[in-house]
Amino acid sequence: MSTPPVGPPQRVRVTAPAAGRPRRTTVAREIDAQSEVGEVYMRSLMRSQLRLALGLAAVLMLSVGLLPVLFLEVGWLRNAHVLGVPVAWVVLGGLCYPVLIGLAVAYVRRAERNERDFHDLVGPR
Amino acid sequence: MSATAVTAVVAVVAVAVGTVAVGAFGLRLSRTTSDFYVASRTVGPATNAAAISGEYLSAASFLGAAGLVMTRGVDALWYPVGWTAGYLLLLLFVAAPLRRSRAYTLPDFAEFRLGSPAARGVASALVVLIGVLYLIPQFRGAGLTLRILTGAPTWVGAGAVALVVLLNVAAGGMRSITLVQAVQYWLKLAALLFPLFFLLGRHGEGAAGAAARLHETTWLEPMHGPHSLYLTYSLILATFLGTMGLPHVAVRFYTNRDGGTARRTTVAVLVMLSAFYLLPPVYGVLGRRVLPTTTDPDAAVLDLPRYLLGGGGADVLTAVLAAGAFAAFLSTSSGLVLSIAGVVGQDVLGRRLAPVAAFRVAAVVGAVGTLAVTLLSGGLGVAHAVELAFAVAASTFCPLLLLGIWWRGLTPAGAVAGMVAGGTLATGAVVAVMLGAAPSGTAGAVLSQPALVTVPVAFAVMVGGSLLTRGRRPAHVARIMVRLHTPEVVQVDRGGFRARGAD
Numbered sequence: 001m002s003t004p005p006v007g008p009p010q011r012v013r014v015t016a017p018a019a020g021r022p023r024r025t026t027v028a029r030e031i032d033a034q035s036e037v038g039e040v041y042m043r044s045l046m047r048s049q050l051r052l053a054l055g056l057a058a059v060l061m062l063s064v065g066l067l068p069v070l071f072l073e074v075g076w077l078r079n080a081h082v083l084g085v086p087v088a089w090v091v092l093g094g095l096c097y098p099v100l101i102g103l104a105v106a107y108v109r110r111a112e113r114n115e116r117d118f119h120d121l122v123g124p125r
Numbered sequence: 126m127s128a129t130a131v132t133a134v135v136a137v138v139a140v141a142v143g144t145v146a147v148g149a150f151g152l153r154l155s156r157t158t159s160d161f162y163v164a165s166r167t168v169g170p171a172t173n174a175a176a177i178s179g180e181y182l183s184a185a186s187f188l189g190a191a192g193l194v195m196t197r198g199v200d201a202l203w204y205p206v207g208w209t210a211g212y213l214l215l216l217l218f219v220a221a222p223l224r225r226s227r228a229y230t231l232p233d234f235a236e237f238r239l240g241s242p243a244a245r246g247v248a249s250a251l252v253v254l255i256g257v258l259y260l261i262p263q264f265r266g267a268g269l270t271l272r273i274l275t276g277a278p279t280w281v282g283a284g285a286v287a288l289v290v291l292l293n294v295a296a297g298g299m300r301s302i303t304l305v306q307a308v309q310y311w312l313k314l315a316a317l318l319f320p321l322f323f324l325l326g327r328h329g330e331g332a333a334g335a336a337a338r339l340h341e342t343t344w345l346e347p348m349h350g351p352h353s354l355y356l357t358y359s360l361i362l363a364t365f366l367g368t369m370g371l372p373h374v375a376v377r378f379y380t381n382r383d384g385g386t387a388r389r390t391t392v393a394v395l396v397m398l399s400a401f402y403l404l405p406p407v408y409g410v411l412g413r414r415v416l417p418t419t420t421d422p423d424a425a426v427l428d429l430p431r432y433l434l435g436g437g438g439a440d441v442l443t444a445v446l447a448a449g450a451f452a453a454f455l456s457t458s459s460g461l462v463l464s465i466a467g468v469v470g471q472d473v474l475g476r477r478l479a480p481v482a483a484f485r486v487a488a489v490v491g492a493v494g495t496l497a498v499t500l501l502s503g504g505l506g507v508a509h510a511v512e513l514a515f516a517v518a519a520s521t522f523c524p525l526l527l528l529g530i531w532w533r534g535l536t537p538a539g540a541v542a543g544m545v546a547g548g549t550l551a552t553g554a555v556v557a558v559m560l561g562a563a564p565s566g567t568a569g570a571v572l573s574q575p576a577l578v579t580v581p582v583a584f585a586v587m588v589g590g591s592l593l594t595r596g597r598r599p600a601h602v603a604r605i606m607v608r609l610h611t612p613e614v615v616q617v618d619r620g621g622f623r624a625r626g627a628d
Contacts (some may be wrong), residue, residue, distance in 0.1 A: 008618045018178065028615065028616055028617050030617075031607060031611075031617050032617055032618040034603045034604070039237055039603065042603070042607060042611075043612055045611065046531070046606065046610050049610065050531055051133070053217040053218050056217055057214065057217055057218075060210065060213065060214075064206070064210065065361065067355075068347075068348060068354060068358060068361075069354070070359040071347035071348045072347075072348045072353070072354060076562055078346045078347060078348070079342075079345075079346055080176045086199070086345060086346070088346065089198045089406075090203070092199060092202035092206055092347075093202050093403070094403060096154060096206045096209075097209060097399035097402070097403070098204075098212075098399075098537055100209055100210055100395055100399065101392070101395050101399060103213055104212075104213055104391070104395050105392060106217060107217055107388075108216075108349040108388050108389065108392055111221070111388065112385065112388075115385075115612040118611070118612065118615065119612060119614055119615050121449050122611075122615050122617070
């Protein structure tokens, strides 16, 4: 705590929107004005989100999406067994689902991080 | 009526009465136009995820998937995998921006993004088309189920589902539907899980020669039969990309609080669907082992208790499965009728009637019209009919959403051209199949699963058309991108779009 004020308190001019709304940053103003600087920030946000989505979609295509080709081309895989159950049944009937959920969780975590970075850059602090 | 029939009918009636009762409870809460369309966005993520899953798990998931696994074997497992993976792609590319657009329906999104009444009109027509395509197998499944249980003609079950859905939708709108759907997810999961405890332990003798069919290589091993690579990838493309374009799925995302909640809801949906889709293949394999070859694939799930147990136990289990199946028909049909009614109510009747009255009239028109189409059209497997609806959605709304959200260059003319091209080709294939066309060779494969051809065509036309009309990009596309992609906590100008029917 600072020391209590000495003498008459300074006069403060009270204006309307001071308390509730945090002050907007310059970057937010640039985005609103659709200036080139604002556009650069928007494009970088969109690009990072799109790159993330495309990257995880590529992982999906290279894992689950490649299975038909694998089953067709790799002969022994068609009738391989795990614990008495054919591999194709295990993979398509069960193992695909944890992969889908894992990719979804990874996406949400990274997408929210991208948005936090953007917020730190643009938003009120 | 036999004892099976009586217990099953009691169970089905209980589900129907319960649905209407929960709906009536919601009715007391829903008062404004916005309540009718999107529950005023007061639904939490867990409830909303259960509601999305409950709405999504249709006749095709509950009855059709098991039947397909029984007849076609391991390759049919791609259906449930694709139906789930569709939500992953929805999450990656669409969920948060779609919610942030504050559009209620897919036509709202088209109007918001493109500022074009023509684009909105095409999108509205497509919502009705896809909705009807998806409703037909629900009504047919209901008719089939009641016929198996009681011997009643198929129009009885179809008509009963149409009636309950109408009572519910026209009375309560989305708020009551959200509660109903959330309850029905758990009902369906329980209805499919509980009988397995009794069925799995039994080694009933089964139909003659059935056990041997379990070891046929064409059934047991993947990628058999002509055009298997094309058919599998076409199915993958239709289901992976079609989910985001289903009108009753998209409408659910407006009930999330914000973009971040929309994402977390989608993850919960993926978990719930994954849990459910572990079960139908088990029924398919059981059916392969004990049911005779003459069994209607869509009836396999319901026939199993009778073959494996017999007696009073079988009656109870059949009743449980029938209740689950009716929950599936009711929930998906409710969502679809709601979407059709939302679009027809706003776009066609909205200028002549008060919003709530327009919505109710539209619901009646939508459900009764589809019922008529269902009864008039010929036989088409439940799961395959649903798959064609996915193909149309993937060839129309998927490119609209992906390009609209991520590419500034999309123009109204390009979007309309792409949706019309993809929609016409995919619908042409659907109509040809419904009319019984079955050419041999590659043409037959393409007709039966058109997505691998029609989706790239739709994308190409949409991109090409937009590049040709480069001068006609919407004026405020930069502001629109700000609205779609900035998180809600950031204070920026998001423009002033308000969906029709908002309050």
